[in-house]
Amino acid sequence: PPIPRDILFLLDASASISDEALNEYKAGIQLALDYLQPDDAFNIVVFRADARALFSSFVAPTPENILKARKYVKGQSTLGKTDIYTSLAPYVNRSRVSKRPYMIFLITDGKSTTGSKLENDDMIRRILGENTANASIFSFSAGSKDTNRFLLNFLSYKNRGLSLHEERLSETHRTFVRYFGSLAEVLVADLNYDISGALAHDAFPRELHHLFRSQPLVVYGRAKAGQDIIDLRVVGRNRDGGREELILRKRLSEAQPGGQSLALRWAAQKIYHLIAERSMGNNPNADAEIAALTKKYNIAVPY
Incomplete structure (x- = not known):
């Protein structure tokens, strides 16, 4: 049987999110609530310049709590500035008695708009260093060409999660629920x-x-x-x-030969690792190694 989880939906409802995108995110969360297992616990946090939780702690997915969650999500609208670090940090920097998998679904465009915003590398380093709760971060974004995909990809990569971006805004709710559903059972x-x-x-x-x-x-x-x-x-x-x-x-x-495609996938994974190491300040030779790999394997690096 799957391992019970603690699930946190962390939803960006700031003004940098379009009304259409927020409606898609809200619809995706509504559908995802149906995938919670009976032994799971969950909470929903909506953030702008600061974060506000629906419940004071994680709660069981009872019909009453699910109904409260649906009403809370439905009532959200876009407003105000965004501070991702201030909103995310308290939920990773906390002591936990429970050893259940703690999974944060960070739904955002990755853009902080307050005057105190951190640079990407600084935020990645801080969140990783403060993640005493052993949270896995699963980021999700959609639509906007201005999405800070570097931040979302590497926040997830360094915190044992996954990251997904949906280009087609109209498909966002369906893509999110498939994403959430694929992570519904921890073995x-x-x-x-x-x-x-x-x-x-x-x-x-x-x-x-x-x-x-x-x-x-x-x-x-x-x-x-x-x-x-x-x-x-x-x-x-x-x-x-x-x-x-x-x-x-x-x-x-x-073994069956993997061919050139396997070599390319290995090289891409190493480049990803090196970019993360560069962000963490752990490898002064990262740029040279990335350049050598991109040249040898003819890989385009977006970062």
Whole structure:
């Protein structure tokens, strides 16, 4: 059975969000409420320059609480300035007794408009450093060409989540509920992995999101010439808090060739990792490594 989750919907209702976009976001949340599991807990926070929660703490998805949530979401309209950091930080920088997966769905265009707004790299570093709640951030945006996708992508990447942008505004509510539904069942939480030998240096992503029933778990690596045996160990936590472990030993000589497309996907994953390291200030050689990879694999980097 899936692991019960604590779900936080964090909805941007500031003036930088168009009325059409907000209506789509609201419709998506309304549909997503139907995907909450009986043992889940949830809350809804609407933010502009500051954040306001519907409930004082996470609550069970009872019919009464779902009805309150629907009314709260329905009554929102666009207004005021945006401060993403001030709104998000209190919900990651908090002590939690519960070991349930804590998943924040950050629904925003990623644009802070207050005078105290932070630069992208600064906000990513701060949120990661303050994430004592071990929250996974799943960002979602739609429509606007001005969306700060760099911020949303790397907030999620560094906080063990995923990020999705829907270009077609009219499809936003459907896309969001599919996204939310694909993350509805956590089978194993708090994953970590080890991979054999020299492969560990060139395996990406370095940190994994939870194992979901409807989401693939993919690790890309590059083996040196002559290496045949690959050992991979994935460890996590099940519903009862017990340890789950998967150990794989495979021979590359028995694997199907991946072709150039696999090499491109590995290179893209490494570039993504290097961009995140550059944002964190952890790798002074990141730009040179990114340039070498983009040249070798002919990859266009949007950041």
